[in-house]
Amino acid sequence: MRDIILLIFTALCLSAAIRHPFVGLLTWAWFTLMTPHQAAYGVYGVPLNVIIAGVTIASYIVSREFTKFRFDPITSLIILFAGWLTVSQQFSLDPVSSAPYYDRFIKTLLFIVLCAQMTTDKLRFNALVWTTVVSIGFLAAKGAAFTVLTLGQYRVQGLTNTVLEDNNHFGIAVATILPLIFYLREEAARPIIRQGLLVLFALSVVAIIGTQSRGAFISLVVFGGFFWLRSKHKLSILAGLCLLMIPTIAFMPAKWTDRMATIGEATEDASFMGRVDAWVINYKLAKQNPLTGAGLRNSYEKEIAAAVDPERAERAKAAHSIYFEVLGGAGFMGLAIYLSLLATAFFSAWRISAKRKDKNIPPWKGRFGYYAQISMVVFGIGGASTSMEMWDGYLVVIALIAALTKLTTMEGKKSGYALAKLRAQSWQAPNANISTTEL
Structure with missing residues (x-):
């Protein structure tokens, strides 16, 4: 059915x-x-x-x-990054092995470019935000229900055969959309929708804790800390987070607490040290192939990994880091473009957020810029421990920031044109009062 x-x-x-x-x-x-x-x-x-x-x-x-179609800094960097991945694939140490990942990443970037270009007004913008939140939020709500029904004895994971199947990936993805839930809540006109989004936020927090992922828990803490630092209502936020997280953590079994306690003992954790070995291998592959790297995910191939570090190749696991995955796969040049993309998106959102008091900019743009910053920080830190560089979710946030910068620029030009027109009219009518509220 x-x-x-x-x-x-x-x-x-x-x-x-x-x-x-x-x-x-x-x-x-x-x-x-x-x-x-x-x-x-x-x-x-x-x-x-x-x-x-x-x-x-x-x-x-x-x-x-x-x-x-209009080029902007973010769209240009996405296209440049896609072009560099193409160059990297041509010089891949194992083209057959890296081809599926290259194909997948290029398709993802094509989708993101279209998101940035086709989101041309507020209605489309919020529709894409809603689609993102509902898509991940539905899975988060299911995960929260699973956590409660099983008394937290089992890990919450995403759908099988998807990028979010892994509990670490799923938890960080949910943490990334938490700021978007708050954005939609402030945009919602009906109380029932605002309350529903608040419930979704609470369920998402429960789902993140239910993943039993240390990386996801760190992302949740980063979200709470960054949100608290940037907010004017620090006491209310602190009280709300405590009321939500403390009972949830108390509900979880002892094995969850024991697992989270190992965050401070990373150097004694075999799983973490396996990732460190993989990071070293990716660095050495990039050092050996500084411009193009070894090809996407080729560091997973034992023969290629052993060629640069035989000892670590036996212990290494997946890199589990968006930064080292790109470094090993596309070289230092690819990583530089990728980091430039992330930085440009973050600072673009920051600049728009900083103009929230500007009467010429609609309030919703400043609000999204504020929450998009938090989303980027949460994913940027969470992504340091996961192989999620190809996940569409955070890239959609970047596409929304790109769309927002273009919408703000277009409105700024229209406002400037209207102001110039009013000033020209004032020469003909000296007693006329020019007010920016008329724009």
Whole structure:
């Protein structure tokens, strides 16, 4: 039954996408972030996401929306990074091994560029935020229910055969969308929606703790700390976080507490030291191939890893770090572009947030800039311990920041043009009063 419902709903979305390409983009985002087809066993294996992507791109071209394509610093860096990954793949130490990861990453970056370009107004902007939050939030709500029903005895994980299957990945993904939940809550006009989002936030926190992931727990602490530092209502936030987290942590079994206690004993943890070995191998591969790296995820190949460090190759596991994954796969140049992308997105959001008191900028833009900063910091720290560089979720946040910068720039130009027009009119009517509120 779920297969039929999914197929009918997808068909309706694609029908609407033929005329309205952004509907196709939202459907694409839903399939990418939530992967509903993975839970519909009758259509498992059917490339619905490829069909959706194809229809969306075709509609985007036919509708001539592509003529509105505008370069901005973030979009330019995404395209530059995609180009460098292409160069890296050409010089890969094992092209066959790195090809699937290259293909996946390029498709993800194409989707993100379209998100940045097609999000052209507030309605589309908030629709994409809602799609992101609901997609991850639904899985988080299920995870919270699982934690309560099992009394926290088992780890919460995402859907199988997805990038969020791993409990560490899933927990950090949920932590990344926590700021977006607050943004939507402030945007919501109806009390019932605000209350519902508050419940979703609480369930998401429970799900993060239920993953029993040390990296996800650190991300949650980073979120709370950064949110507390940037907020004016420090006492209220501290009280709210304590009321939510203390009972949840007390509810968890002793093994959860024991596991979190090992965070300060990383050098004695075999799993962590295996990651350190992988980091060293990725660094050495990048040092040996400074411009192009070894090719995406080629450090996982024992023969390639052993060529630079035979001893560590026997103990090394996956790098579990977005930074070392990119470093080993695309070299120092690839990492430099990647870090530039993250930094540009963060500071773009920071600049927009800093203008929240500017009457010429709508309040919702400043609010999103504020919460997007927190989201970037949470993922940036959480990603240091996970292989999530190809996850679409944080890249959607970056695309939203890019869209927001363009919307702000466009409105600034319109405001400047309107002000210049009023000033010109004042020469003809000297007694006229010019007020920016008229803009």
